[in-house]
Amino acid sequence: MLPAVNLKPPFNITRFSHVVLEVNDVGRSRDFYVNVGGLVETEFADGVSYLRGLSEACHHSLVLAPAGGKPACRRIGYRVFLEEDLDKAKIFFEEKGLPGEWVEVRNQGRTLLVSDPSGARVELCSGMSVHPRKFLEVHEHRGARAQGLDHCQVIVADPLGLSAFYGELGFRTSEYIAAGDDLIANFMYRKGVCLDLALVPGIGPRLHHFAYTVADSSDIFAVCDFASRYGYGDSVERGPGRHGPSGVLFVYLRDPDGHRVEFFNNHYTTIDAELEPIRWDAASLSTNVHWGMPATSKWFFEASEFTGVPLERPEKMPNPMTLERYAEGLAKS
Incomplete structure (x- = not known):
C-alpha cells in the first residue's frame, strides 16, 4: 500500500520551513499570531510581516502578505541542506515536467519556486538570515509561546x-x-x-x-x-x-x-x-x-x-x- 522510499534521494530536503499566507489585513493577522500564538515579528517591510517562533533562529517561519483577492496560501517552504541541493532539485523537477524558477525572497538565500504534482506551490531554500532565539527572553513572551x-x-x-x-x-x-x-x-x-x-x-x-x-x-x-x-x-x-x-x-x-x-x-x-x-x-x-x-x-x-x-x-x-x-x-x- 505504501509507496517505496528513496533513502538516498536526489537532493537533501531537511525539514518543513515556512508558510506564506495572503491575508486581508496584515496588521490584524500579525496581532493574532503575536498576541494569541506568541510568535515574534522579526521584521515588517513593504507591508509584509515576517514572524518566527521563540526557539527559531532563522528569519521567518510565517510570512503574512497582503492578499490581492481572496485570502489564500501563496506557498509552503522546505529547507535543503546545501545550496548545491537547489541545482539538483531544479533538475529533478524539470525531469518530472515540473519547471522551477529562481525567485528573490527577502532574507532568504537562493530560492527555487516549484509546483509539486498536485499543483501546490513549494519554495525550496538553503539559508536565511539568523537572529537571536527568544525562548529565554521570558519578559517578551506572549500568548501560547509558540516555539x-x-x-x-x-x-x-x-x-x-x-x-x-x-x-x-x-x-x-x-x-x-x-x-x-x-x-x-x-x-x-x-x-x-x-x-x-x-x-x-x-x-x-x-x-x-x-x-x-x-x-x-x-x-x-x-x-x-x-x-x-x-x-x-x-x-x-x-x-x-x-x-x-x-x-x-x-x-x-x-x-x-x-x-x-x-x-x-x-x-x-x-x-x-x-x-x-x-x-x-x-x-x-x-x-x-x-x-x-x-x-x-x-x-x-x-x-x-x-x-x-x-x-x-x-x-x-x-x-x-x-x-x-x-x-x-x-x-x-
Missing part, C-alpha cells in the same frame, strides 16, 4: 500518488490511516521526528493547516485563554484534545482570514532506519481523536486554497466520522 514551525497538512486529490512523489525525495512515513487496502492519510517526515507533511484526500490542493510546537501542555490551554482575551474566542475550532496518530495534545484555531493553525506539544523521534510505519484503521473513532468528540465537518472539508492554482476533485470523496454524524448516530441509538 517553532513543525509541519503542514495538505488536502490533495491523490494522496497515494503524491506520497510516491515525496517518497522519491526521501520522505518516510511515520504513521498512516487506511481503510482496507486504501490509503486515507499519510504522515511523512524528513527531520528526525514524525511529521513534516501530512497528505489527506479531498478537493485540492489546499492547505488544511500548519502547526507550531509549544513548550508545555499548559500552553495549549493558554492559547485558548489568550484567544478569548483578544476577541478571538470563537476562533478555537477543535480541541483541546489528543490525536490518535502521533498521540500529541493539540488545539486548532482559525486566524482572522480563516487560515487554520495548530498548536501542539511536540513529537516522538523517528530517525532510526528500522522503524516501521504505524497503521491506523479509518473506521476506528480513536483514529479520529484519542479522547473527546470528533471534529466538525468544517474541520475536515474547509481549507486554504493555493493562490491561482486550480482545484481537482478526487475520484471518491472522503466520508469521515464528523461530529455531526457522530451526534446523529447517538440520537438514533
